Amino acid sequence: MNKHLALLRNSCRRGIRQILAATFLFAASLGTAAEIQALDDIRSQAEEFVISRLNLDPADLDVQADPLDVRLRLAKCTDKTEAYIQDGQRLTSRVAVGIRCLDNTSRWSIFVPVSITHYARVVVSARHLPRGQAINKDDITLERRAITRLHGQYLTQAAEVVGQLPKQRLEKGKIVSPRMLKRQNLVKRGQNVIILAEKSLIQVRSKGVALANGQIGERIRVRNTVTKKIVEGTVTSDGYVKILL
Template sequence: MAHKTTCISYGRSLRRFPHWSDGKLTQTINQNGLNSGRATFKALIGFGLLCVCAVQLPGWADSRAIQSIDSIRDTVAEFLQASIPVSTTSTSQTHTDSTVSVGKLDPRLTLDRCQIPLKAFLPAGSRLYGKTTVGVRCGGHKPWTVYVPANIVSLGKYLIAKRSLQRGQILHLEDVEYAQQDTSILPRNHTTEADDVVGMELKHQLSPGRTVTANMLTRPDTIKKGQQVTIYSRSGGLLVSSVGIAMANGAEGARVKVKNPSSRRIIEGIVRADGNVDTGR
């Protein structure tokens, strides 16, 4: 059986023992046999000399298999790349490009090599944007779990004011433009579609470059209080129309009260896009 012997000498210089120098010490031990070798070993201790021989046999070394740090980090990167939602829109102008950076782990970390594929998961409270944490779990014979820091930078397009815009102004396409930024630091209700902005009314003034958010917008009033409107109702399968007076302002889709000047009845209906009211009955 193959083995490796390593000898280290300790003690005073062999120059004081010339009869044991130049390999004669080893020769003496080999010739005198085990018992003589023991006596010689004791003599060496007495003289302050010691030769330590370490014999390394197959299987004696630590054979524990360690999970590599790179494999854990690769599992996190693959998980995040597959989990980050991809923005798809009709205009294809809000496409999001995401970059994943996996944090470092302590190089002294020693985890048993997993016998089955590692599984990554998103712990409670973690998110798929900005600075986050991903768990990596080994469910094998010797299970373990480790948590890895990561950072997700998602560059997405959003709408900003192209020029100074006034309160009450109805937005047109030329009033806004697209900008690009890390979406993790944008307001949650930022707008990404021009169709959701054009035709809306601003609730307050916007300076150039300001992000256009959904809570800044409202539908403009389609009818005004006191305006004469046509009231549409259904009776026995027939569509009946009558004249009414709006009792409040109302945007498309809003419910408003309308007074019939002839009967003086007050009914409620939904404002239509054409500025009339449908009672739905």
Template sequence: MSNLLKVIALLSLTVAAPGQSQADWQSHESILGAILEQVESNLRHTGEKYQIDVAPLDRRLQLPQCDRPLTVARLPGTRDLGNISVSVRCEGTQPWSLYGRAFVRLSKQVVALRTALRQGSLIAPGDVELVEKDATSLHGGFFNPEDVIGKPVRKSLAAGTVLLPTHLTTVKLVKRGQQVAIRAQNTVFEVSMAGIALTDGEAGQRIRVRNVSSQRIIEGQVISDGTISVSP
């Protein structure tokens, strides 16, 4: 506990009457247990492996035994991983409050490279695997190999690298100036015509194309390599 937290806890202490016995003090174990229960309540449903370390209280701290269940709440902006700060309050006949801390480590299955890849290589199913890592230190990452299959790597990467969004680049199915097939269809008919892409495009992205016959500029969605779908 930091010096600031110690001061807050000690200032909030209700002065005990002379001759108070040890049984009249709130045990540190009960306070730490309440903090652990609150932090763990948000993790049980994840199905992931986790470890919670609750910071001990100053052993000199003595607080009156609370005659009501302790109230524990996370401080605003606290995440589920790493350092977690909480407030602990007694709202009984001798109220008091203090701040506590815990540190959470969460293990998750993340996508990592099984083999080294050179810059620009497309990721194949055999190039990746799921490995268990401490998610506390991860800044992003992928949890499903399907999210990275077929995507090119932005730079050369070593085997064992945990893949992050910054490691990948997108595949341009259509490039500016490329001749494309403009396809318009509904339940009754389908029409295809030649066009020229005016911008690069990824799968599912909407881009502008010029109809070669009419010279009209229209917008459509990239659905495959060299094919643009437009509404009839």
């Protein structure tokens, strides 16, 4: 009895496999008989859509749509296809772009995952930089790096870094971010400074004493040692404060 049941099961399995194979061949013949949408065209449209929405220099972008399943069979869209993203979706490092066919006779829709990498020339440490030592122009360089995941934590101008102090040791090749730096005081409270008083093309120098610490670009109060008058000016460099008359 068991032997007959085993033979019956094997016969059923062979029959099911034959039916499935015949169904697959039939579906394949239908797919080849009708025109199908090129998968590369779908991927290209998704990539072009992302690039157009980012409004950035294409040379600074690497946009790659994921490969689509080669078994996918979509009727060729004779009218037009439309690319879109869902409401509220942001174009970050990864996004799903919808592509849909608007034909009256053949409507379909598919989502294509797209990876986005944004590049920019950013400030990078050219050598090992010790903590607390003022950075000079030879300590840094500009390199093209991927910044997609940095969320704004990078600098693009050497002038933004020179003269600042690393809060920690920076290894060679490290992207320098604002969080890693602190400005040094170019003027210290009680320090003798030079007051540069400017009006149009006229510049007058006088001696003064700083009444507060000051970083470059910061406004501090200074007492003129001759007139004893207290004025407010901007720290322009080490030991110099500029005021406008």
